[in-house]
Amino acid sequence: MALYVQKYGGTSVGSVERIEAVADKVKGFREQGHDVVVVVSAMSGETNRLIALANEIQSRPDPREMDTLVSTGEQVTIALLSMALKARGLEARSYTGSQVRILTDRVHTKARIQDIETGRMREDLDQGRVVVVAGFQGVDPDGNITTLGRGGSDTTGVALAAALKADECQIYTDVDGVYTTDPRVVEGARRLEKITFEEMLEMASLGSKVLQIRAVEFAGKYKVPLRVLSSFKDGPGTLITIEDDAAVEKPVISGIAFNRDEAKLTVVGVPDIPGVASRILGPISQANIEVDMIVQNIAADKTTDFTFTVHRNDYDKAQQVLQQVKEELGAREVVGNNKIAKVSIVGVGMRSHAGVASKMFDALAAENINIQMISTSEIKVSVVLAEKYLELAVRALHSAFDLDESDTVRE
Amino acid sequence: MALYVQKYGGTSVGSVERIEAVADKVKGFREQGHDVVVVVSAMSGETNRLIALANEIQSRPDPREMDTLVSTGEQVTIALLSMALKARGLEARSYTGSQVRILTDRVHTKARIQDIETGRMREDLDQGRVVVVAGFQGVDPDGNITTLGRGGSDTTGVALAAALKADECQIYTDVDGVYTTDPRVVEGARRLEKITFEEMLEMASLGSKVLQIRAVEFAGKYKVPLRVLSSFKDGPGTLITIEDDAAVEKPVISGIAFNRDEAKLTVVGVPDIPGVASRILGPISQANIEVDMIVQNIAADKTTDFTFTVHRNDYDKAQQVLQQVKEELGAREVVGNNKIAKVSIVGVGMRSHAGVASKMFDALAAENINIQMISTSEIKVSVVLAEKYLELAVRALHSAFDLDESDTVRE
Numbered sequence: 001m002a003l004y005v006q007k008y009g010g011t012s013v014g015s016v017e018r019i020e021a022v023a024d025k026v027k028g029f030r031e032q033g034h035d036v037v038v039v040v041s042a043m044s045g046e047t048n049r050l051i052a053l054a055n056e057i058q059s060r061p062d063p064r065e066m067d068t069l070v071s072t073g074e075q076v077t078i079a080l081l082s083m084a085l086k087a088r089g090l091e092a093r094s095y096t097g098s099q100v101r102i103l104t105d106r107v108h109t110k111a112r113i114q115d116i117e118t119g120r121m122r123e124d125l126d127q128g129r130v131v132v133v134a135g136f137q138g139v140d141p142d143g144n145i146t147t148l149g150r151g152g153s154d155t156t157g158v159a160l161a162a163a164l165k166a167d168e169c170q171i172y173t174d175v176d177g178v179y180t181t182d183p184r185v186v187e188g189a190r191r192l193e194k195i196t197f198e199e200m201l202e203m204a205s206l207g208s209k210v211l212q213i214r215a216v217e218f219a220g221k222y223k224v225p226l227r228v229l230s231s232f233k234d235g236p237g238t239l240i241t242i243e244d245d246a247a248v249e250k251p252v253i254s255g256i257a258f259n260r261d262e263a264k265l266t267v268v269g270v271p272d273i274p275g276v277a278s279r280i281l282g283p284i285s286q287a288n289i290e291v292d293m294i295v296q297n298i299a300a301d302k303t304t305d306f307t308f309t310v311h312r313n314d315y316d317k318a319q320q321v322l323q324q325v326k327e328e329l330g331a332r333e334v335v336g337n338n339k340i341a342k343v344s345i346v347g348v349g350m351r352s353h354a355g356v357a358s359k360m361f362d363a364l365a366a367e368n369i370n371i372q373m374i375s376t377s378e379i380k381v382s383v384v385l386a387e388k389y390l391e392l393a394v395r396a397l398h399s400a401f402d403l404d405e406s407d408t409v410r411e
Numbered sequence: 412m413a414l415y416v417q418k419y420g421g422t423s424v425g426s427v428e429r430i431e432a433v434a435d436k437v438k439g440f441r442e443q444g445h446d447v448v449v450v451v452s453a454m455s456g457e458t459n460r461l462i463a464l465a466n467e468i469q470s471r472p473d474p475r476e477m478d479t480l481v482s483t484g485e486q487v488t489i490a491l492l493s494m495a496l497k498a499r500g501l502e503a504r505s506y507t508g509s510q511v512r513i514l515t516d517r518v519h520t521k522a523r524i525q526d527i528e529t530g531r532m533r534e535d536l537d538q539g540r541v542v543v544v545a546g547f548q549g550v551d552p553d554g555n556i557t558t559l560g561r562g563g564s565d566t567t568g569v570a571l572a573a574a575l576k577a578d579e580c581q582i583y584t585d586v587d588g589v590y591t592t593d594p595r596v597v598e599g600a601r602r603l604e605k606i607t608f609e610e611m612l613e614m615a616s617l618g619s620k621v622l623q624i625r626a627v628e629f630a631g632k633y634k635v636p637l638r639v640l641s642s643f644k645d646g647p648g649t650l651i652t653i654e655d656d657a658a659v660e661k662p663v664i665s666g667i668a669f670n671r672d673e674a675k676l677t678v679v680g681v682p683d684i685p686g687v688a689s690r691i692l693g694p695i696s697q698a699n700i701e702v703d704m705i706v707q708n709i710a711a712d713k714t715t716d717f718t719f720t721v722h723r724n725d726y727d728k729a730q731q732v733l734q735q736v737k738e739e740l741g742a743r744e745v746v747g748n749n750k751i752a753k754v755s756i757v758g759v760g761m762r763s764h765a766g767v768a769s770k771m772f773d774a775l776a777a778e779n780i781n782i783q784m785i786s787t788s789e790i791k792v793s794v795v796l797a798e799k800y801l802e803l804a805v806r807a808l809h810s811a812f813d814l815d816e817s818d819t820v821r822e
Contacts, residue, residue, distance in 0.1 A: 016467045050487065056427045058494040065497070068505050069490035072483035076461065079480035083469040086476070094479050098509070099554055143510055 002167035003035040003125070007135060007157030010044035011174050012231035013077050019043075022172075022231070023084035026130055030090055035125045037164065039135045039157040040081055042073025063108035067137070067147045071097070074134035074153070082132045091129040095120070097137035097145070102156065104138035104146045111138055111146035113155065116163040133160060154215035162222035169219065169226050170237075171211060176230035177238035178203065178210055180403040181256035185394050188404035194239045195254055197226075202346040202380045203257045216240065252356055253347030253401045256394050257380075260341045260387055262292060263315035264372065266307040267322060269332025272298055279329060280306055283321050289314040293342070293375045293384065303332070307373060309384065312338050340372065341390040344382040345397060357381045363400035369393050413578035414446040414536070418546060418568030421455035422585050423642035424488050430454075433583075433642070434495035437541055441501055448532060448542040448575065450568040451492055453484025474519035478548070478558045482508070485545035485564070493543045502540040506531070508548035508556070513567065515549035515557045522549055522557035524566065527574040544571060565626035573633035580630065580637050581648075582622060587641035588649035589614065589621055591814040592667035596805050599815035603665060605650045608637075610665045613757040613791045627651065663767055664758030664812045667805050668791075671752045671798055673703060674726035675783065677718040678733060680743025683709055690740060691717055694732050700725040704753070704786045704795065714743070718784060720795065723749055751783065752801040755793040756808060768792045774811035780804050 006026070013019050022038075029036050050070050054061040061069075078094035085092035097104075100121065104111035121131045135153025138146050148155055154171055161169035177191040178200065195203070197220035204213045210228055219226040219240065229237030270276050277296065284291060294308045310318050315338045322334045350356040357374075360381055364371060369392065373384035385393055398404060417437070424430050433449075440447050461481050465472040472480075489505035496503035508515075511532065515522035532542045546564025549557050559566055565582055572580035588602040589611065606614070608631035615624045621639055630637040630651065640648030681687050692702060705719045721729050726749045733745045761767040768785075771792055775782060780803065784795035796804055809815060 016464060020468065053427060053487075053491060054494060057431065057491055058498045061494050062497050065490040065493045065505055068493075068507070069487060072486045075483045075486075076464075076480060079476040080464060080468055082476045082479075083465060083472050086473050087469045094476055096479070096556075099556075145507075145510075 001033050001035075003037070003164060004029060004168055004170055005037045005039065005157050005161040005164065005166045006170045006172060007039040007153055008041065008172045008231060009153065009174070010041040010047070012172050013040050013081065014044035016080070018231075019077070019080050020084050022081060023088055023090075025172075025231075026085060027088050027090060030130065037121060037125070037131045037133065037160055037166070038081065039133050039153055039160060040074060040077040041135050041153040042070070043077055046073040046076070064144060067108050067145050071134070071137040071145050071147055074136055078132045078134045082130075085130050085132070091127065092132055093124050093129050094132045094134075096134045097156070098139035098143070100133055102133075102138035102159070104140055104148070106140045106142070106144070106146070108144075109147055111140065111148055113138060113148070113159045116159055118163050121160075121164065152212065152214075154212040155218055158215045158219045158222070158224050158226065161224045162218070166224070169224050171215075171226065171228050172231040173210065173228060174231065175210060175228070176233060176235050177228055178240075179255070181394055181398055182258070185258075185391050186256075186398045186404075188398065190403065190405045192238050192254060193236070194241055196348050197240055197242065198379055199254045199346050199348055200240050202344065202377070203255055211240075251347065251402065252349040252353045253345045253403075254349070255346050256343065256397050256401075256403070257346055258341060258343045258390060258394055260390065261312055262309040262340060262342055262384070263312045263318075263336060263338035264307060264309050264340050264384060265315075265318055265322060265334065265336040266305055267326060267329070267331050267334055268305050269303045270306055270329055271331075272302050272304045276304065276306065276329065280322070280325055281308070283325055284308075284310070284318060287317060287321050289318050289321070293373055293382065295373050295375070309340070309342070309373070337372075339387045340384050341387045341393075342382055342384050343390065343393050343397065344380050345401065346380045348379050350381075351378060359400060360397060363396045364393055367392055367396050369396075412444050412446075414448070414575060415440060415579055415581055416448045416450065416568050416572040416575065416577045417581045417583060418450040418564055419452065419583045419642060420564065420585075421452040421458070423583050424451050424492065425455035427491070429642075430488070430491050431495050433492060434499055434501075436583075436642075437496060438499050438501060441541065446536045448536070448544060448571055448577070449492065450544050450546045450564060450571060451485060451488040452546050452564040453481075454488055457484040457487070475555060478519050478556050482545070482548040482556050482558055485547055489543045489545045493541075496541050496543070502538065503543055504535050504540050505543045505545075507545045508567070509550035509554070511544055513544075513549035513570070515551055515559070517551045517553070517555070517557070519555075520558055521560045522551065524549060524559070524570045527570055529574050532571075532575065563623070563625075565623040566629055569626045569630045569633070569635050569637065572635045573629070577635070580635050582626075582637065582639050583642040584621065584639060585642065586621060586639070587644060587646050588639055589651075590666070592805055592809055593669070596669075596802050597667075597809045597815075599809065601814065601816045603649050604647070605652055606665055607759050608651055608653065609790055610757050610759055611651050613755065613788070614666055614668050622651075662758065662813065663760040663764045664756045664814075665760070666757050667754065667808050667812075667814070668757055669752060669754045669801060669805055671801065672723055673720040673751060673753055673795075674723045674729075674747060674749035675718060675720050675751050675795060676726075676729055676733060676745065676747045677716055678737060678740070678742050678745055679716050680714045681717055681740055682742075683713050683715045687715065687717065687740065691733070691736055692719070694736055695719075695721070695729060698728060698732050700729050700732070704784055704793065706784050706786070720751070720753070720784070748783075750798045751795050752798045752804075753793055753795050754801065754804050754808065755791050756812065757791045759790050761792075762789060770811060771808060774807045775804055778803055778807050780807075
């Protein structure tokens, strides 16, 4: 007799047949005596269809009207799913974000949830109804429709679970859990039974995009147990939890994340004077370019090489900015490389284990892979290497840290 | 410097190009210094698409969820039209029925408007904004989304015009006004400059479906000047007004309406005793069949023939019901005919003119057209005749009452 908030994404409600499959799944939980609040996305393709219409009309569509437009996508799904539940003999009631009410700030297309009224949902649950809520949307203090930005349905699910003090927030998606690394790269990649919020954040931001990062942060902050499961096959999925006492028993690392989205830029031969970093990164930031890794080395000749990575889409723009910066600083040259990849090992276990980084570097060296940059945090070590070595590096590390399926299964 | 409420139907906003054409039209009114509130329908085809999805899921879709579903259609249009207005440098703001707020009763899919809050719209108009409102929808006292039933966007337009005390409610459609009769039947059919609400009601209910009948009733009740115009070509359209002092100057009749939707049934040889009508029509009504014209004649043999018309779709069902009724009443037989048509002459002028009906019958007799049934009201005379004579009858009457284009144009 638990209360579950279940979120089904666009693919899971992408057709009438799939909406009916979701209704069957919800019915199963109701028959076990559980209370269920369902959060749904727009049917897959619908949001893009609406955005395309807007772009035909206005090159930069008005944000308020954009929210009014795209929020119809989830509204269609809540109505159809409620009908499917009723067709199965369940009581159900749909709510838009504005009806619930999910109160947000006024930042159209990127609103943040400020409060959720739970009165109507509680009443429905008490009456034995399934509550069906439109994800991704809310209402601002003036009654304007807002959206949380794309993928925000995960956040809606977590926020509702927190507000209702649900036993679990279940995110149904097209993968059956969080893996040690991408199974398309490493055949022996394993589904994790559990992962901590911190690890999940590092995995998500590093490219294992199972969950929206804001949803994970939110769940961690409000201590909402979060579970990632498949909409299409049964299974326990992966539970994302607060680090527990058993953490010391955990393996050193939980997974290998990677991405190919970045490019590297180096300003070579910068005079080694105070304020150099801000004089380089200030103009980059003003050009709305986000920077990820930053490394600075001092050379023997009192000059320094300053290297950082940006999203590959910003590579050309960043080079233009740096040409100007080079002149101003009297630096020698600007060099760059957009054929790089970033590979990271992630795990709360590394906190209590020395030598994790050197084990990583050894494993890469054994494959003759040259490391171009290194960056570390408490629970991860990232390296930049040539893109062509990516798969080899991931497989080598997966094996070096005993993550392969043939190794002891972690429970 | 007038305030216009303009309503554009589904065909007028059926594509991005058409939405942009509407925006151009609205811009023209703004440039002349007028204030404009626009009411829009869903893009043509969209409501049917949504209903089809619902019918795939539930054979009789839940009415509350149906309203939540189909109301998205207009919501998409208000957002796109507001973007198109902004792209043209106008200030604009969209509102759903729930945002305005258009308050209705709780009857899902057939709700009636109870009140409209005008505060936000007034404020927008004062700021020089075009207000764009979703037609066809409202919100009930509990915050549930309701719809006014199909075609209800006309009613939204009239209700907003009444609430805002607008100078005119303009209904843009795919015809350029109200005609003396269907131009496809009579080549000389003329657009009317003016028509009274009462005449319009008779014309609409008799098959000249330019406007929703409820919208016309509403406009008459609240004395909102209503104008029917074309979205696609410029022109003054037809103004629907309260009968004015100049009515005595009016021609005897304003137009010829007709339909082919009906079928006729006669119970022959019914004993002429009190209560016969209710014993025949009671079971018909219980079978949810609506009756239009009713005629009863007494024969020489103390029996009566009871004749009425129903919608052609109900013809078979009505015959089955009458077989049972015939047995119970001891009537002789049931005969029917679904190859009939109804033709009506409509005009407030006939109140002050004698002999209108006989002029009508003479004109039909001159063409050897047999009249099967007659029904009259203060401002119309309707006859039922064999369907094959329909076009001939309409042309004969159009000419007999001097409605042809070659006759003096009525202003």
